[in-house]
Amino acid sequence: MTLLDFDSDRLAQFADQVRKDYDELKAKNLKLDLTRGKPSSEQLDFAESLLALPGEGNHTDADGADVRNYGNLKGISDIRTLWAEVIGVDPENLIAGDASSLNIMFDLITWSYMFGNNDSERPWKDLEGDGEKIRWICPVPGYDRHFTITETLGFEMVTVPMLEDGPDVEAIRELVKDPLVKGMWSVPMFGNPTGITYSEEVCRELAAMETAAPDFRIVWDNAYAVHTLTDEFPPIVNVIELAAGAGNPNRFWVMSSTSKITHAGAGVSFFASSKENLDWYLGIAGVRGIGPNKVNQLAHARYFGDAEGVRAVMRKHAGSLAPKFARVIEIMERRLGEYEVARWTEPEGGYFISLDVIDGTASRVVELAKEAGINLTGAGSSFPLKDDPNNRNIRLAPSLPPVEELEVAMDGVATCVLLAAVEKLGA
Structure with a gap:
């Protein structure tokens, strides 16, 4: 029997118990944080040896260049060749940059807005006017963070639902008939926050579909491509190749980085795309700067050694993260499962669990948790403008706290979900 099936007497009795549980929770004076998907200290320690690399006197890349000096906008071949194998692309289609792929995404979109990209007839900003965006x-x-970029530029953000195998392709197909639709966000593997991985069929559809705008771009943020929670590494679809074969060679801007693999803010970012897209990007990037941090790129190449070295590091991360994800799911199943007041994803990779509570109660769950000393990501944060029309979704980030704190936090979150539910039901 679910909570929705309780008669008034049983619901009132249950509500009394939940309120007592919540009072006990508040009395603990907790100070716990589940807001962002940060690596734990244990995970950061995995790359401790990186801090001594490439080492004194070791400053020459595979091509014989001194990495301490200016130049080489594309990044050194040592890390480009290694990472191209990791994500399954041609090294000639890959650029290595500084720490944040988010910075590259911001550049790509703002430069297209200001100047137009290599397939644009004119800058995107010149298409706006008379209320058109x-x-x-x-x-x-x-x-x-994706949504914040397009929000900052004042774009009209149009939502499509995420299905079990990726975004709703038919909805996208209708939207791209509009020439003002210039792009799409995507996290195709172990997505943020759902953990969903796009099927190969969805990838093919996105690569091949006709769009009214010739300069339409899909930001393919493969941030979690190797972030498995098991020993298995799913195959990575080469969408650059798919798009070229479908006659749309410039469609995808593919992103990747080591931010949650080595040290956040001190890693290497990667941008993979068609040669034409890369040439356009480098033409403007060469005005913005003279070259990336090639010393850090060489350090990373030495640290990983090869593509298998990357996978070996990621198995360590899986060993740290998987027990935390399993514990979160166990607690929610035990505390919430029989009442059917919540649903959650059970990802096999990535950094997040997506929790859906009773419609209209997500913001209340977050408020109750905060009052009890548990910080959650704000309700609606996984939607443009932080506007979840159903007020049901909460993103959980299990990575940072130790398991003992995570257990306390998730038991508290479950209590908050139940309290918000009984309040919604009028008990």
Whole structure:
């Protein structure tokens, strides 16, 4: 029997118990944080040896260049060749940059807005006027930092639902008939926050579909491509190759980085795309700067050694993260499962679990948790403008706290979900 099936007497009795549990929770004076998907100290320690690399006197890349000096916008071949094998692309289609792929995404979109990209007839900003705005497709739930970029530029963000095998392709197909629809966000593997991985069929559809805008771009943020929670590494679809074969060689801007593999803010970012797209990007990037941190790139190449070295590091991460994800799911199943007041994803990779509670109660769950000393990501954060029309989604980030704190936090979150539910039901 679910909570929705309780008669008034049983619901009132249950509500009394939940309120007592919540009072006990508040009395613990907790100070716990589940807001962002940060690596734990244990995970950061995995790359401790990186801090001594490439080492004194070791400053020459595979091509014989001194990495301490200016130049080489594309990044050194040592790390480009290694990472190209990791994500399954041609090294000639890959650029290595500085720490953040988010910075590259911001550049790509703002430069297209200001100048137009290599397939644009004119800058995107020149298409706006009389209430018309550039439109951008946003699968939801999705990555909040993606949405912040297009929100900052004033784009109209159009949502499409995330299905079990990726975003709703038929909905996207209708939207791209509009020439003002210039792009789409995507996290195709172990997505943020759902953990969903796009099927190969969805990838093919996105690569091949006709769009009214010739300069339409899909930001393919493969941030979690190797972030498995098991010993298995799913195959990575080469969408650059698929798009070229479908006659749309410039469609994808593919992103990747080591930010959650080595040290956040001190890693290497990667941008893979067609040669034409890369040439356009480098033409402007060469004005913005003279070259990336090649010393850090060489350090990373030495640290990993090869593609298998990357996978060996990621198995360590899986060993740290998987027990935390399993514990979160166990607690929610034990505390919430029989009442059917919540649903959650059970990802096999990535950094997040997506929790859906009773419609209209997500913001209340977050409020109750905060009052009890548990910080959660704000309700609606996985939607453009932080507007979840159903007020049901909460993103959980299990990575940072130790398991003991995580257990306390998730038991508290479950209590908050139940309290918000009984309040919604009028008990």
